[in-house]
Amino acid sequence: EAQVTQNPRYLITVTGKKLTVTCSQNMNHEYMSWYRQDPGLGLRQIYYSMNVEVTDKGDVPEGYKVSRKEKRNFPLILESPSPNQTSLYFCASSPHQHTQYFGPGTRLTVL
Amino acid sequence: GEDVEQSLFLSVREGDSSVINCTYTDSSSTYLYWYKQEPGAGLQLLTYIFSNMDMKQDQRLTVLLNKKDKHLSLRIADTQTGDSAIYFCAESGNNDMRFGAGTRLTVKP
Numbered sequence: 001e002a003q004v005t006q007n008p009r010y011l012i013t014v015t016g017k018k019l020t021v022t023c024s025q026n027m028n029h030e031y032m033s034w035y036r037q038d039p040g041l042g043l044r045q046i047y048y049s050m051n052v053e054v055t056d057k058g059d060v061p062e063g064y065k066v067s068r069k070e071k072r073n074f075p076l077i078l079e080s081p082s083p084n085q086t087s088l089y090f091c092a093s094s095p096h097q098h099t100q101y102f103g104p105g106t107r108l109t110v111l
Numbered sequence: 112g113e114d115v116e117q118s119l120f121l122s123v124r125e126g127d128s129s130v131i132n133c134t135y136t137d138s139s140s141t142y143l144y145w146y147k148q149e150p151g152a153g154l155q156l157l158t159y160i161f162s163n164m165d166m167k168q169d170q171r172l173t174v175l176l177n178k179k180d181k182h183l184s185l186r187i188a189d190t191q192t193g194d195s196a197i198y199f200c201a202e203s204g205n206n207d208m209r210f211g212a213g214t215r216l217t218v219k220p
Contacts, residue, residue: 004153033208035210040119040212041212042115042199042210042211042212042213043154043199043201043210044210045207045208045209048207056207058207059207059209090153090154092153092154099156099159100154100156100208101156102153102154102155103153104152104153105152105153
């Protein structure tokens with residue numbers, strides 16, 4: 001089944017403890033992206049990647065890192081999480097910029 | 112920065128038409144999208160329209176684009192209770208995408 005998977009789906013952590021949210025797609029898509037969703041703000045793009053080893057900042061990249069070492073994986077890294085990074089995170093992939101397929105979401109709480 | 116704006120709530124009766132409106136500011140937007148998000152789920156692409164088009168129809172969905180006014184609308188004909196969800200307008204110009212805050216559509220029986 002063609003899909004985008006994210007792990008974990010739920011995570012509660014403490015300020016400053018490094019964490020990684022994984023994202024994987026099995027559709028051989030070149031384009032992948034991370035978003036955060038907050039009430040009243042919709043989705044805001046954190047980072048995106050046009051292809052392997054190519055990443056670019058979205059609208060809200062501060063406090064996040066990404067890597068794209070292989071086509072199928074696009075992990076989101078929070079080196080030192082803070083409470084304002086408590087949010088619902090979505091990974092998406094696409095064969096091109098359009099028709100993005102979204103993962104199920106990761107709900108992160110930083111205490 | 113560039114913005115995408117939409118009203119936060121819309122309530123309609125089952126069987127009526129729903130019209131969700133969106134405005135955007137980026138004049139270089141190439142594609143405009145409508146996504147649907149059901150509770151606890153990710154976003155599902157409903158439809159998209161290229162910026163040189165005025166209208167696109169797909170079954171019960173009609174998208175209208177007024178490029179001059181930077182106004183996009185989504186009309187859902189014969190709205191059903193299963194259409195209750197949050198609808199996001201989005202635009203892309205370069206390689207990034209911007210979303211509106213979402214319109215929560217409530218369909219009353």
